[in-house]
Amino acid sequence: MGLLHKASVMKDEPILVAGTRLEVIEQLTLILQEEFPHVWTVKEEECLRLIEENRFALVVLEASSLKSSTELILKIKSFSPKLQVIVAADRTDAPTVVEFMRSGAYDLLELPDAKSHLNISAVRGIERSMLLDALEVAVSHYGSPKFFKPDAFSHIVTINPDMYSIFRYLEEISISMQPVLISGETGSGKELFAQAIHKLSGRSPFITVNIAGVDDTVFSDTLFGHTKGAFTGAIAERKGILTKAKGGVLLLDEIGELPEQSQIKLLRLIQENTYYPLGSDTSATMDVKLILATNKDLLYEVNQGTFRKDLYYRIHTHSVTIPPLRERLDDIPSLLIHFVKKASAAMGKTPPGISPELVAYLSRYSYPGNVRELEAMVNDAVATHKRGSLALTQFRKYIGKAAPKSKENPISRLTVGGFPTLKEAEDYIIAKAMEKGGGNQKKAAALLGISRQALNKRLLNKNRVEK
Numbered sequence: 001m002g003l004l005h006k007a008s009v010m011k012d013e014p015i016l017v018a019g020t021r022l023e024v025i026e027q028l029t030l031i032l033q034e035e036f037p038h039v040w041t042v043k044e045e046e047c048l049r050l051i052e053e054n055r056f057a058l059v060v061l062e063a064s065s066l067k068s069s070t071e072l073i074l075k076i077k078s079f080s081p082k083l084q085v086i087v088a089a090d091r092t093d094a095p096t097v098v099e100f101m102r103s104g105a106y107d108l109l110e111l112p113d114a115k116s117h118l119n120i121s122a123v124r125g126i127e128r129s130m131l132l133d134a135l136e137v138a139v140s141h142y143g144s145p146k147f148f149k150p151d152a153f154s155h156i157v158t159i160n161p162d163m164y165s166i167f168r169y170l171e172e173i174s175i176s177m178q179p180v181l182i183s184g185e186t187g188s189g190k191e192l193f194a195q196a197i198h199k200l201s202g203r204s205p206f207i208t209v210n211i212a213g214v215d216d217t218v219f220s221d222t223l224f225g226h227t228k229g230a231f232t233g234a235i236a237e238r239k240g241i242l243t244k245a246k247g248g249v250l251l252l253d254e255i256g257e258l259p260e261q262s263q264i265k266l267l268r269l270i271q272e273n274t275y276y277p278l279g280s281d282t283s284a285t286m287d288v289k290l291i292l293a294t295n296k297d298l299l300y301e302v303n304q305g306t307f308r309k310d311l312y313y314r315i316h317t318h319s320v321t322i323p324p325l326r327e328r329l330d331d332i333p334s335l336l337i338h339f340v341k342k343a344s345a346a347m348g349k350t351p352p353g354i355s356p357e358l359v360a361y362l363s364r365y366s367y368p369g370n371v372r373e374l375e376a377m378v379n380d381a382v383a384t385h386k387r388g389s390l391a392l393t394q395f396r397k398y399i400g401k402a403a404p405k406s407k408e409n410p411i412s413r414l415t416v417g418g419f420p421t422l423k424e425a426e427d428y429i430i431a432k433a434m435e436k437g438g439g440n441q442k443k444a445a446a447l448l449g450i451s452r453q454a455l456n457k458r459l460l461n462k463n464r465v466e467k
Contacts, residue, residue, distance in 0.1 A: 013126050014038040014055065018047035018072075019062025019088075024111070028060055028088060028118060035119045044068065048075055056083065058125045060118070062111075063089040066096060070103040077104035084125035088118070094388035097355045101389070107360040124360060128330075152199035156192050157338045160328040166193070166320050174200035179270060179290040179315045181255075183298070184322030185456065187372030190293040191251070193322060198249040201289050205248040209241055212254035216261040221278055223269075230279025240277060242286055250288045255315070256296030256307065267311045290315075295460070297453030325367040325374065327440065332363050335371065339378035340390065347382060353389035361392060365399055366434075368459075430458060 015036055019025040025041055032039045042050055044061075051059070059076060063069035066089075073085050084106040089096065092110040100108050106128065107121045153167050170193070173180065180197055182190045191208065198206040211219060225240030241250060258266065269275050270290065274283045292315050301307035325331070336354055344351040367373050381394040430448065433455075437443030445455040 012038065013057035013130075014040065015058045015060060015122065015126075016040045016042065016047065016050060016054075016056045017060045017062070018042050018044050020044050020064050021062060024062045024064075024088070028062060031118050032060065032122060036122065044072060047072060048079070051076060051083070052079060057129050058122055059083060059085045060122070061085055061087050061105075063087050063100075066099060070099050073100070073103040073105055082129055084129050086118075086121050086125055092357070097357060098353055098389055101353065101355050105356050108355070108357045120364075121360060124363060149200055152196045156189065156196065157334050158328070158331050159334055160323070160331050162323055162328065163331075166322070167196075169320060170197055170200060173318045176318060177289055178317040179292060181298075181315050181319040182291060182293040182322065183319065184293075184295065185324050185370055185460075186295045187370035188322040188324055189371050190295075190322060191253070193320065194249075194251045194291045194293060197289075197291055201249055203248045203289055205245060206251070207241060207245040207248065208251040208253060210253045211262075212257040214257075214259075214262075216259050216265075219258070219262040220265060223265075224275050224277045226278035227280045230277075234279065240275075242275060242288060243284070245288045247287055248289070249291060251291045251293060253293045254295075255292040256294040256298055256301060258307075260306075260308065263308045263311050267308065267314055270314055297451075297457050300451075300454055300457050324441070325370045326365075327442070329363050332374075333359050335374055336362065336378065339375045340382060343379045343382040349382065349385070352382070352385050355389045355392070358390060358392050358395065362395065426458070430455070 013036070015032055015038065017025050017029045017032065017039060018041075019028075020043065022043075029039050029041045040050065040054075040056075047059070047061075050056075061069055061072065069087065069089075073087075076083060076085055085104065086107045086109065087100050087105045088109050088111055089100070090111050092108055097108055106125050109117055109121060148171050152171075156163070156167075158164070170180075174197070182193050184190045194208070195206065209222060211222075214222070221238070221240070223240050223242055225238045225243060226234050228234060228237045252266075269286060273286050275286060276283055296307075298307050298312050298316075302309050302312050333354075336359065340354060341351050343349075362374070369376070377395055377398050380398065381390055384394055385391060430444070433444040433447045434441070436447060441455055441459075442452045445452040448455060
């Protein structure tokens with residue numbers, strides 16, 4: 001089921017509510033019972049005994065005492081490391097957050113506002129528990145993730161099983177000289193995967209060419225080079241990228257932007273493995289491993305007539321699609337730690353602490369800019385950080401600006417004699433599908449009856465227009 005588990009499964013998971021103030025834990029229990037039928041209520045001193053005797057997916061702890069509550073969390077995590085603990089406390093100042101974070105709390109909610117966010121936090125906590133259970137089963141069955149060349153992936157931060165599957169696939173095809181197509185949204189890390197393929201291949205050098213906005217003449221001259229006098233202004237011979245990358249790996253980025261005439265030349269190059277520098281009648285042999293990257297749905301472009309079908313199938317021999325960050329939210333903690341350390345080192349600062357509240361908050365965002373967007377947020381937060389744990393304020397400020405503003409329902413105009421434009425109706429329906437799908441494009445596309453790639457194409461076009 002992946003990271004976002006079905007609600008019916010989560011509703012069957014038992015939850016334990018513990019604390020010292022009976023009226024508070026009863027209120028918390030009533031709120032949880034609106035979504036979850038199996039909620040147990042117990043006094044704090046009986047909590048550990050029940051956990052040892054029964055299986056729970058989540059603990060909600062009403063924390064009236066910082067000392068006793070953190071001690072209890074430490075005991076809970078010692079007995080059951082995967083069990084997530086949500087704390088509902090009267091105070092959430094920096095020292096309190098740090099103490100609960102150190103003890104192992106998953107999320108920290110402030111009373112009385114905690115009640116309005118409790119069920120959302122509970123869903124996330126259970127998702128995390130179920131994910132950790134699934135990973136434990138996978139590791140016990142298959143063993144820890146092992147790769148022939150682990151150094152090839154050391155620059156990619158992930159614990160996600162889908163990402164590990166891509167790593168294994170790339171290792172299996174590393175001996176092939178057929179082109180590799182890498183697809184993925186902007187900011188998802190396509191170039192990092194190209195670098196991994198380069199390391200796996202054992203070839204050198206590694207050269208990247210971005211061909212977005214390049215016309216056919218520049219494309220041909222860049223790849224093939226030219227002889228002296230080949231055209232006006234060609235006062236000297238120029239070696240093309242294919243010559244400079246000989247024996248190595250060449251990444252052609254933004255392949256979806258390639259003009260049709262250039263597509264024909266690229267197809268011929270891949271099929272014949274030879275090329276002619278401009279102005280030369282002597283052919284040269286291509287000796288590079290080709291990687292092609294795109295943020296477009298090339299099959300959609302084929303159907304639209306903007307990308308050649310024969311080229312698409314020729315470069316699709318080996319292909320991977322990098323999942324967007326919103327589909328691997330289990331990587332948020334690891335990426336957050338990595339980017340905090342990286343930014344702190346670059347700025348000569350001591351890495352600040354990371355609160356469970358921050359991790360939980362960032363796990364609810366959809367990241368249209370993917371990993372690159374998260375890194376930019378972290379860099380900004382570290383740059384403005386003064387003391388204590390990393391401030392949630394900077395992230396809220398950024399995400400608040402990035403969040404789409406609510407709009408009227410244009411379809412409602414039909415009831416009062418009006419009529420929406422086709423674009424207004426489409427934008428509204430897509431927005432509602434994304435909302436109902438929890439920000440997951442795959443689920444939203446299923447609701448709309450289209451492919452995820454087609455939905456992604458529409459969202460990207462909409463973003464370009466709004467910018």
